[in-house]
Amino acid sequence: MKKTHKENTVGPWAKQKLDGLESYLHHYLQVLEKFGFKVVYIDAFAGAGKSEVRNSWKGADDDDLLLFDDDFVQSEAEFIEGSPRRALGLKYSFHGHYFFDQDPVRAKLLEDLQSEFPEKNIYVRVGDANPLIQKLAKKLRGRDTRGFAFLDPYGPHLHWDTIKSLVETKNVEVMINFPLGMAVNRMIKRNGDIPENCRHDLNLCFGTNEWEPLVYNEQRTLFGTTDRQKVDNTAARLLGLYVDRLKNYSTLLRRRAWLEIRLERRFTTCCGRGRTTLASRLPTIS
């Protein structure tokens, strides 16, 4: 059965992503603790706060499930705490937590976290994260402010201008979970036919239209038309463009900024001691 985004379910790799985030946040706060900064956490595609991990039972058809009793199948369900809870449950604390989500049902679940964590400052907003972040970023330029933004969209919803607004504060570290294989690459149709709204979304996501000539070979036919063929290594090309743009942009802003790309089997992590960290599920890139 195909997953809809209305369900709060995640693939088994989400645990790896969230464990990595939690560990990074722990060390980030531990280091900053002694400097007395006001440190904020921004989770702009925050989700529901808790998700069920899809396992092999999900997608099994009714005949398969008849072989097992309900208690057995239920016992296989596993729930994991999502990124907002990971940030709230840390040993060292952020001074403020900004949770944004476009889905009102998820936003309500995020609001409910306040009663569970009464001692934390939690600010929930429903809506498109892009204008919300860009507005918030203007307030994060103070010398005594530091911030960490976890940007985890499941489509090309994070606009390049939004990343820029955070990086320009020079105070906010950004971790992006780039939805390369699951969303962006799938929008690049083999036959070259990209609906105008998808092209528009991808232009906003990459901050340029340079992705399009990278992913298609074009040839004139005998009939004077243009034939487009999707190239084989589209995913690597798209990630290369995105990472190069992040690197160039960081370098423009900070002469000594650097970005190290570390690749793992299922989960690609790109760590920056400067300002930008990128994570994406892509099997290969060097």
Ligand SMILES: C[S@@+](CC[C@H](N)C(=O)[O-])C[C@H]1O[C@@H](n2cnc3c(N)ncnc32)[C@H](O)[C@@H]1O
């Ligand atoms: C991948 S999920 C987030 C999972 C969460 N970070 C976690 O690890 O627990 C992406 C979320 O982004 C939300 N979303 C999609 N488009 C959005 C937008 N333009 N602005 C804000 N939230 C958006 C969806 O409703 C969904 O809850």
